[in-house]
Amino acid sequence: MWNAFTAAEIEALVLSLRVAVVAVGAALPPAVAVAFLLARGRFPGRALIDSLVHLPLVLPPVVMGYLLLISFGTRAPLGAWLLENFGIRFAFSWAGAALAAAIITFPFQVRAIRLSIEAIDPGLSQAAETLGAGPLDRFVNITLPLALPGILAGAITAFAASLGEFGAIITFVSNIPGETRTLPLAIYTAIQTPGGETAAARLAALSIALAVTGLVLAEVAAQRVRRMAGR
Amino acid sequence: MTLTARIEHRFRNFRLAMEFTISRPGLTALFGPSGSGKSTCINLISGLLKPENGYIEINGQPVFDSASGLNLPARRRRIGYVFQDARLFPHLSVNRNLDFGARRSPEPPSPAERGHVVEMLGIGHLLERRPATLSGGERQRVALGRALLMKPSLLLLDEPLAALDQARKAEILPHLERLRDEARIPIVLVSHALDDVARLADDIVVVNEGRSVAAGPVEEILSRLDLLPLTGQSEPMSVITANVLHHDVEGGLTELGFNGGRLWVARVDADPGAPVRLRIAARDVMLALEPPARISATNMIYGHVAEIRSGPGPYCDIRLVCGGSILLARITWRSAERLQLAEGREVIAVIKAVSVNRRAGAAPALTPPAG
Numbered sequence: 077m078w079n080a081f082t083a084a085e086i087e088a089l090v091l092s093l094r095v096a097v098v099a100v101g102a103a104l105p106p107a108v109a110v111a112f113l114l115a116r117g118r119f120p121g122r123a124l125i126d127s128l129v130h131l132p133l134v135l136p137p138v139v140m141g142y143l144l145l146i147s148f149g150t151r152a153p154l155g156a157w158l159l160e161n162f163g164i165r166f167a168f169s170w171a172g173a174a175l176a177a178a179i180i181t182f183p184f185q186v187r188a189i190r191l192s193i194e195a196i197d198p199g200l201s202q203a204a205e206t207l208g209a210g211p212l213d214r215f216v217n218i219t220l221p222l223a224l225p226g227i228l229a230g231a232i233t234a235f236a237a238s239l240g241e242f243g244a245i246i247t248f249v250s251n252i253p254g255e256t257r258t259l260p261l262a263i264y265t266a267i268q269t270p271g272g273e274t275a276a277a278r279l280a281a282l283s284i285a286l287a288v289t290g291l292v293l294a295e296v297a298a299q300r301v302r303r304m305a306g307r
Numbered sequence: 308m309t310l311t312a313r314i315e316h317r318f319r320n321f322r323l324a325m326e327f328t329i330s331r332p333g334l335t336a337l338f339g340p341s342g343s344g345k346s347t348c349i350n351l352i353s354g355l356l357k358p359e360n361g362y363i364e365i366n367g368q369p370v371f372d373s374a375s376g377l378n379l380p381a382r383r384r385r386i387g388y389v390f391q392d393a394r395l396f397p398h399l400s401v402n403r404n405l406d407f408g409a410r411r412s413p414e415p416p417s418p419a420e421r422g423h424v425v426e427m428l429g430i431g432h433l434l435e436r437r438p439a440t441l442s443g444g445e446r447q448r449v450a451l452g453r454a455l456l457m458k459p460s461l462l463l464l465d466e467p468l469a470a471l472d473q474a475r476k477a478e479i480l481p482h483l484e485r486l487r488d489e490a491r492i493p494i495v496l497v498s499h500a501l502d503d504v505a506r507l508a509d510d511i512v513v514v515n516e517g518r519s520v521a522a523g524p525v526e527e528i529l530s531r532l533d534l535l536p537l538t539g540q541s542e543p544m545s546v547i548t549a550n551v552l553h554h555d556v557e558g559g560l561t562e563l564g565f566n567g568g569r570l571w572v573a574r575v576d577a578d579p580g581a582p583v584r585l586r587i588a589a590r591d592v593m594l595a596l597e598p599p600a601r602i603s604a605t606n607m608i609y610g611h612v613a614e615i616r617s618g619p620g621p622y623c624d625i626r627l628v629c630g631g632s633i634l635l636a637r638i639t640w641r642s643a644e645r646l647q648l649a650e651g652r653e654v655i656a657v658i659k660a661v662s663v664n665r666r667a668g669a670a671p672a673l674t675p676p677a678g
């Protein structure tokens with residue numbers, strides 16, 4: 077069936093998956109940390125962090141892309157510093173697409189994880205404490221496994237949103253075939269090209285199939301994790 | 308095997324100032340109405356809350372001392388804590404719940420010790436299960452096991468029976484009794500239910516409005532008429548420790564001896580010599596000036612009136628000293644006047660065998676004093 081697609085289309089699919097996986101994987105640890113802080117922490121500036129985390133939800137993606145461009149562009153101070161010291165280049169590279177997707181979908185992860193941490197009885201952590209468990213021990217062995225359903229839900233939502241991210245990616249890293257042209261960008265390009273209607277339809281069908289498969293897998297995984305968490 | 312606690316704590320407009328010492332293994336009940344500060348007190352002892360002021364020492368080791376700034380974190384105090392809601396970890400099997408504290412203990416239990424705890428609590432058939440599939444009583448037993456397997460130097464039980472119905476309670480009480488008799492560590496039980504306390508406690512600390520009002524052996528504290536408003540206004544009772552003398556197999560009865568007399572009760576399943584704890588409700592004790600003839604009641608205990616106090620409504624409460632034991636009787640003022648009862652008067656307490664409680668009863672829980 078893969079013969080139905082051109083090499084460029086397969087390339088867009090693989091690139092999309094890679095961008096989404098890297099975006100979700102990179103954002104997950106900080107999302108868990110921020111969610112834990114927001115759910116259990118009592119410190120000044122908590123409200124500020126809360127709104128900062130949610131900023132990508134309310135800003136137009138194009139504006140997010142613009143902000144990324146002026147901070148991580150090769151001539152922007154941060155972008156130049158990263159390139160010089162670590163050889164990391166975000167501008168016009170697939171890594172930049174992953175960065176954009178990670179930041180845009182960060183709030184989805186934080187929200188889901190935070191809700192599931194807030195749903196955990198704080199008494200369980202106290203019980204673990206009386207049984208000799210220190211703070212990290214309690215986080216790793218009690219909070220984290222019990223928050224797993226939320227972590228999974230957050231990761232799935234973020235993964236789906238990453239696959240579909242368009243505005244921030246095209247603004248920040250442009251539309252370079254094989255480098256930053258993910259599925260939505262490829263569909264957009266096909267539509268803009270005279271005679272590209274069938275290509276656009278094929279890519280759209282691919283997107284739909286991907287989304288449905290993802291949904292089914294997510295449901296199966298969620299059931300398993302819920303059972304594991306004893307709920 | 309000691310606990311010394313001298314703690315002061317304030318939150319909102321509540322002030323807690325308690326001081327007590329437990330100097331022997333066995334079960335000490337922190338007993339008082341709801342909201343009197345009992346649970347706060349054990350949270351302060353466990354280290355889950357930090358007292359504003361005070362000193363806490365376990366087996367000679369200070370764990371908190373506001374004077375020197377010492378505040379050992381809860382996880383280093385090795386205090387077993389059984390919460391009212393059990394708090395088993397829902398994502399772990401019973402086995403892994405049991406081992407949670409044991410694995411983190413500097414002195415993990417041997418397989419034989421683990422087996423003994425599992426057997427004592429009767430949870431052997433639950434080991435592979437998840438907490439969500441357990442009944443309330445089973446959860447409490449697993450929580451007890453989890454706390455015991457960390458080999459604590461002190462065990463705190465926060466109303467472990469309060470959330471259970473009568474049937475579940477009856478299921479767990481024998482395990483608590485066995486634990487009390489076998490454990491070589493002090494156990495502190497928080498409870499507002501007189502019946503549970505009378506059945507389980509060796510010693511009682513009476514708590515009211517954040518203060519420890521009185522402390523001592525259960526027989527002594529429960530028989531103090533001046534404490535009745537706090538301990539058992541609605542249903543005062545005497546607790547007597549007796550020993551099995553012999554059985555009347557045909558009659559289905561057992562004769563018990565105690566410091567002050569003998570009692571026939573319904574058969575007790577224990578060998579002669581075995582100790583039995585008896586609870587006798589004050590309202591079930593009749594008083595007579597001379598031995599009544601041709602009466603169905605089986606038991607007559609000789610003693611003298613030590614104290615008379617006003618009870619609720621038309622009643623008065625009378626403390627009798629019978630040899631080395633104390634019996635409470637609740638009768639009407641009218642009867643007391645008719646018999647011309649006064650301190651020092653010799654009386655006979657008449658007690659039906661059926662009134663002697665030697666298993667879990669259903670006495671009402673202590674209600675907070677009015678006003």
